[in-house]
Amino acid sequence: MSDAKLAPNLPQWMLDHANRYLSSGGTEGHDYKIAPPGYGEMVVPALLLTTTGRKSGERYIFPLFYGKTGNSYIIVASKGGAPEHPGWYRNLLAHPEAEIQVATQKLKVRARTTSGEERERLWKLALGFWPPYADYAKKTDREIPVVVLDPAG
Template identity: 40%
Template structure:
């Protein structure tokens, strides 16, 4: 993928979020044939709600996402937010779900990573851009 300046990326994220909400996920509900959810976290510094569209994999009752930030050297803000405030809201289509975020580690992570890369090849490409390990997070409905 080509380099996209952060300001352009933020504008795209905002536009995608607005379109997703207005259309119940009909617009912005997929990216490269992968499903998209809206994650709303509580800002760790501001305390304000922050919403981010993310690709996800459904695994039984868990929604699984990758904190890749397109291979950036630092973890994305949404991930840092949910480490401090794991109670989140996930929107899939027009359905909003209260959930708890949990980072996946060990064998569970090892089993999920190939499935996530199969869903979206970009994750594998992003790993070449950074030395950090991408956290994998699950959202489990309350």
């Protein structure tokens, strides 16, 4: 992942989080302590997603909260309820092959967007690790994508 760089325009808290994760080799930052507005303090599992830019072809790192289903990881393209999908999700649509780092483990994955019953089931799981997703869904007209990252290889 050495040729990858942090995605541009990340909010400061995400930059701080990703830098701590990277500089520690994954021993810090994989359990992210946060107190979102309207919620108490919680610890949320976080991974680093490396995508290939759909326009630039460059590799970008995004820190994201995640859940697990079987051997796969779940991430949610909420962008805080913004009207448009986050850049990392648009990158995955163009280039579904990606890499993740979960704590100190690095692996290659292939992304797929869920739908129907699978999406409903995994959305409920996502609300378990990050309840504010429900608030984000109320703020936007788009269906927030729930993405599964399946191990590749």
